Amino acid sequence: xxxxxxxxxxxxxxxxxxxxxxxxxxxxxxxxxxxxxxxxxxxxxxxxxxxxxxxxxxxxxxxxxxxxxxxxxxxxxxxxxxxxxxxxxxxxxxxxxxxxxxxxxxxxxxxxxxxxxxxxxxxxxxxxxxxxxxxxxxxxxxxxxxxxxxxxxxxxxxxxxxxxxxxxxxxxxxxxxxxxxxxxxxxxxxxxxxxxxxxxxxxxxxxxxxxxxxxxxxxxxxxxxxxxxxxxxxxxxxxxxxxxxxxxxxxxxxxxxxxxxxxxxxxxxxxxxxxxxxxxxxxxxxxxxxxxxxxxxxxxxxxxxxxxxxxxxxxxxxxxxxxxxxxxxxxxxxxxxxxxxxxxxxxxxxxxxxxxxxxxxxxxxxxxxxxxxxxxxxxxxxxxxxxxxxxxxxxxxxxxxxxxxxxxxxxxxxxxxxxxxxxxxxxxxxxxxxxxxxxxxxxxxxxxxxxxxxxxxxxxxxxxxxxxxxxxxxxxxxxxxxxxxxxxxxxxxxxxxxxxxxxxxxxxxxxxxxxxxxxxxxxxxxxxxxxxxxxxxxx
Ligand SMILES: O=C(/C=C/c1ccc(O)cc1)O[C@@H]1O[C@H](CO)[C@@H](O)[C@H](O)[C@H]1O
Numbered sequence: 001x002x003x004x005x006x007x008x009x010x011x012x013x014x015x016x017x018x019x020x021x022x023x024x025x026x027x028x029x030x031x032x033x034x035x036x037x038x039x040x041x042x043x044x045x046x047x048x049x050x051x052x053x054x055x056x057x058x059x060x061x062x063x064x065x066x067x068x069x070x071x072x073x074x075x076x077x078x079x080x081x082x083x084x085x086x087x088x089x090x091x092x093x094x095x096x097x098x099x100x101x102x103x104x105x106x107x108x109x110x111x112x113x114x115x116x117x118x119x120x121x122x123x124x125x126x127x128x129x130x131x132x133x134x135x136x137x138x139x140x141x142x143x144x145x146x147x148x149x150x151x152x153x154x155x156x157x158x159x160x161x162x163x164x165x166x167x168x169x170x171x172x173x174x175x176x177x178x179x180x181x182x183x184x185x186x187x188x189x190x191x192x193x194x195x196x197x198x199x200x201x202x203x204x205x206x207x208x209x210x211x212x213x214x215x216x217x218x219x220x221x222x223x224x225x226x227x228x229x230x231x232x233x234x235x236x237x238x239x240x241x242x243x244x245x246x247x248x249x250x251x252x253x254x255x256x257x258x259x260x261x262x263x264x265x266x267x268x269x270x271x272x273x274x275x276x277x278x279x280x281x282x283x284x285x286x287x288x289x290x291x292x293x294x295x296x297x298x299x300x301x302x303x304x305x306x307x308x309x310x311x312x313x314x315x316x317x318x319x320x321x322x323x324x325x326x327x328x329x330x331x332x333x334x335x336x337x338x339x340x341x342x343x344x345x346x347x348x349x350x351x352x353x354x355x356x357x358x359x360x361x362x363x364x365x366x367x368x369x370x371x372x373x374x375x376x377x378x379x380x381x382x383x384x385x386x387x388x389x390x391x392x393x394x395x396x397x398x399x400x401x402x403x404x405x406x407x408x409x410x411x412x413x414x415x416x417x418x419x420x421x422x423x424x425x426x427x428x429x430x431x432x433x434x435x436x437x438x439x440x441x442x443x444x445x446x447x448x449x450x451x452x453x454x455x456x457x458x459x460x461x462x463x464x465x466x467x468x469x470x471x472x473x474x475x476x477x478x479x480x481x482x483x484x485x486x487x488x489x490x491x492x493x494x495x496x497x498x499x500x501x502x503x504x505x506x507x508x509x510x511x512x513x514x515x516x517x518x519x520x521x522x523x524x525x526x527x528x529x530x531x532x533x534x535x536x537x538x539x
Contacts, residue, residue, distance in 0.1 A: 050459050052524040054466040060164060060477030061522055062124035063117060063499065064432050066171035066216065068100050069486040071130060073107035077146035080136025082173040083184065087232035096441075098492035104484050105507050107150065114157050116500055116509060117483060121522040124164040126431055126479045127154070128171035128216065129205075131197055137177040138193045148204050155208050165209045166429075166479070168285065169198050169266065171216040172231070172489070179233055185225070185255035191262045198266035202274040210280035213356050213431065214266045217287040218259040219314050220378075226251035228377045230490055239375050250335050252380070257337040260318050260347070267350040284319065285356030285431045286312035288419070290411035291365040295391040299367035303384040306331075307365055308418065310382035316355060320423050322348055331381055354476070355419060358432035359461075361404065362397065362411035364390050378404075400453070401438035402495055407453070409460030416468040416475060425474045433461050434481035435514075436488075436495040445501045445510045448485075454499075454514040462521075480518065484509065 055061075068084050088099035106113055117125055131138070133147030155165050174184055182189045198214065221231060227248045229236030235246025263284050270282050291307055293300035309317075309325035317325045322344055328336055339347065363386040366373060373385040388396050388406055397408035412433070419428060435454040458480060469475050485498035493504055499515040502508070 050463040050466060050521070052521055055469065055478075056476075058476075060124040060166070060429065060479075062122045062126055062163075062166060062477065062479040063120070063483035064126040064434075064479035064481045065106070065483055065486065066128040066168065066173075067130035067133075068103070068171070068173045069482075069488070070104040070106040070484060072100065072102040072105045074101050076107065077133060077150060078136060078144050079130065079147065080132035080141070080144075081176045082130070082132045083176055083179050083232040084173050085132075086176050086179075087234070094490055094492040096492035096494050098487070100487040102507075103487045104502050106484070109507070110154050111157060112509070113483065114154075114161060114163070116511075116515075117158075117163055118161040120499070120515060120519045122163060124166050124211075124477060124479070125158055125483075126166040126168065126213075128168035128173075129201060130173060131170055132173065132175050134200055135175065135197055138175040138181075139196050140177060140181065143200055143204075151205060155205060159208060164211065165205075166211040166213070166431075166477070167201070167205070167209050168213040168216050168431075169201055170194070170214070172221055184233060185222075185258050186251060188258055188261070190258050191265050194262035195265035195269055199269050199273070202270055202278070206274050206278045206280060210278070211429075212266075212270065212280060212282040213285050214263040214282065215259055216285050216431075217358060218256060218263075218284070219311055220287045222252040222256045222259065223378065223380055226255050227380050230377075240377060240380070249381075253332065253336050256314060257339075260315060261343060263315075263319060263352075264343075264346050264350045267352060268346060271350060281353040281427075283352045283354035283356050283429070284315060285358055286315055288312045288357045288359050288415050290359070290362040290408070290415045290418075291386070292362060292390075292396065294364045294366035294387060297367075299370050300365060303365045303367040303369075303382075306382045307379050307384045307386075310379060312357070312419070313422065316419075316423060318347055319350075319352055320426065327382075331383065352426075354427040354429055355423060356429050356431035357415065357419065358481070359412055359415050359430060360433060360481075361406050362408035362414070363388060363406070364396055398453070398456075400436050400457070402436035402491075405436055407435070407457045407460065409457070409464050411464075412461045413464035413468045413471075416465065416473045417471065420468070420473045425472070428473065428475045429477040429479070430465065430475065431477075431479050432481035433458070433478065434497045436497055439485075439494055439496045441504075445503060445508075448496060448501045449510060449512045451512045451514045454512065455517045458514065458518070459521075 074085055087093050129151055133150060134144060135141060136144055158165050178184050178193055184190060224231040225233060226235050226246060227240050229241040229243040229246060234243055235251060236243040237246050237248045240248040267282050291304045293304055306327050309327035313325050314328060324336055366385045366387060368383040368385050376385045379386060397406040400407055435457040437448055465475060465478060480499060482497045484500050485496040485502040488495040499512055499518055501510040501512055
């Protein structure tokens, strides 16, 4: 376990030394102190440090959110109805029967939330734009001035505090109208709508927004929406689930194909009409889990490769390398759409400027081609089964409040090095990483604010991110998910990811220990954290 910020610091460093070290680029003072401490046995042998100074000066450190999860005010400001508005109001859709109608009421409290970020000392903030605030009815309506004003005010207030906006164009929510008229992501028409929405965003916000993410985690929402039927529009078929409509073998790949081409359309518009004068960067964010073989066998090792190909590479290979991974083509055959030569040309001409990685967990993987398994709803057609325990019963890492996420800090380095190698060290941002606390309605702020596990988690993952950077990975930013506890999709408010606790009745924000830790870390004070489990896993 790592030490929490509450534990006594082993080494402290004066601010002027820190300044001197950063500006001169030399490791003088700190290394000397460290050597002295080691020589005198003040540090345990398996001690590692995470320190702001291990990251480049211009590195972006921030927090991350998304519109539907925090904004609320779902009927205000002439906002249109989204796929999620419709979905959450169906009985049984969300485990605790909740919804995002009010969420954190960030729509009204955004100035207070910017103050929180300012006090943390972050230099960037990742948020998403609600498509329904800008284009309530997609292409079939007008640009909504109230929506534009809201994000203008948010962006201006962030810049005023020296916080770079890092904007996701669509984070799971799309206008319900597009779902109704042509079936949303299942129709090639969505490519035009997404391009139009992106263009409006570039036009009205691009003078101030220098970082754009086209889509968040397309590799997850395609499966959750069209393979498992968990997310709107609740489509699936056997053996993945029991939905009224859908085809789990085909639709996830059609939706994915349209998302890739929607990304390419937005990037192409940005490159042609805006990037020259606005000078920003555009990329896409994928969910990137890391995997270890369940058993040290060739079949389980190949299972890991397949799952990685069916994961982020499903999207990044076509965008960067020009076509789907061969593992996908081999297994899916005609169920995986083909790119026409015209589309391939467009992909090659547009690509991306950076990769966004959301990384939370590592799991063991078992092969399901040569041995029978149950259906894995998340890895789907990769024909693998994930597990938190290895064949001999060893647990992959510390459990968290979410049954899907375990704390495995060294997975951060593994995942970054995998993408570095596969995509020729494309600039990368860790657009999400964070820790879930399980919550129920009888718990109060006091039950959440002493979140030493989150401090351990973030400190551990940052330690291994710094290590990847030392090994040459071009990582340029890191965002904690999340600034605030918020609406965690189908888990409702039963999982809390915030550095700040949010009281769901009063909407009061209270800093957790992790907020104080992050502030201290960002100010550059040395925090020594002890690595136990994590280093032993590496040996
Ligand atoms: O990474 C995920 C979700 C993973 C998962 C969910 C449900 C399962 O059953 C298994 C995995 O979403 C990202 O991680 C966050 C914290 O979850 C979400 O709140 C973000 O909106 C999203 O970008």
